[in-house]
Amino acid sequence: MNMEMNKFKTLGEYLKSRRNRLQPEAAGIRNSYSQRRTPGLRREEVAILAGVSTTYYTWLEQGREVTASREIMESIGRALQLTQDEWMHLFELWNPGSALPLPSISIADSKLSPQWRDIIGQLNYPSFITNERSEVLAWNNAAAEVIADFSLVPDPGRIMLRMLFMDQGLRRRMVNWEEFAQYSVAVFRTYYDMHMNDSWYKNMVEQLMDDSPEFAGMWQLHNIQAKRVNRVVIQNLVTGCAVTYDINSVANLADHPGLHICIYTPLSEYPFTDAETGRLN
The missing domain is CATH 3.30.450.180 (Beta-Lactamase)
Structure with a gap:
């Protein structure tokens, strides 16, 4: 897996983990009585809260190579109610510069x-x-x-x-x-x-x-x-x-x-x- 694919995959896994953690009630979604297959929000619910299409958000979680602007990432971050550290981590994963390999640390x-x-x-x-x-x-x-x-x-x-x-x-x-x-x-x-x-x-x-x-x-x-x-x-x-x-x-x-x-x-x-x-x- 090349670096770009790995970056998108990691970002998708991170978004999914934050979505699974957030309960519907905490996101202002009430009277959701239908059976849920996920422990937290559904993808479509995050998409609505973030103001993006369900397909677009699904592709992000699946690790597809889709272009996301800073405004979109900010909207998703707000929808997922990220902490300050989680905001920073999200942008480290999203920023194209973060895909560059970091220098290895000598352990000798x-x-x-x-x-x-x-x-x-x-x-x-x-x-x-x-x-x-x-x-x-x-x-x-x-x-x-x-x-x-x-x-x-x-x-x-x-x-x-x-x-x-x-x-x-x-x-x-x-x-x-x-x-x-x-x-x-x-x-x-x-x-x-x-x-x-x-x-x-x-x-x-x-x-x-x-x-x-x-x-x-x-x-x-x-x-x-x-x-x-x-x-x-x-x-x-x-x-x-x-x-x-x-x-x-x-x-x-x-x-x-x-x-x-x-x-x-x-x-x-x-x-x-x-x-x-x-x-x-």
Whole structure:
């Protein structure tokens, strides 16, 4: 599949996912008693709300190579009630410039400037360097103690998104695991669509969908999310307390576009409660 066809296919899948999510009542469509085959709006309903023909909108969802103006995309975006991040993603997919292949990000440890390893090594807070694939390239001692001992994970599998679903120890210690997992999948989906011609993303997602039904369920929602300060609660193995961290990201490191430092800044600490029994551990 060439880049243009891939672009239209991805745009169509994204529009369909947003349509399926929007309930008729939320779109102002009432007294719709006929049996629905779709979980959300029908294609013809989106077309009416957007002021375009049903055939035209159907072709867009099917990934056909049809020309759409900015005004049309704005009308469709309003009809689908997109969030700010979803608006941005829609226009990234629609803009012809987004079909150009993005430069591959080097994942070799030797390509990472030693100074950045030294910098995160000086930080007291858990910190690691990752790329848009969520591959962990470097980390400090605090990250190994609080998040995971990345040195024990074989290099090809040192992928934070995969560890989030497959590392059972990390999952048990992450108090708000489901919320954080949904956010992480949505951020990764944003990069996935931006790198639609990179086979690495496709292979990784297919493998993780086979390995984790929970990931497969979240992935099929097609949610997207721009990376921003996020919050996670992790049990400290030493103190037995759950610590709340704000995750700050320092992006676009010198000479390494696409890489960023994730810094876990602690906010509070409280006794860890077992999610199943409700008892303090």
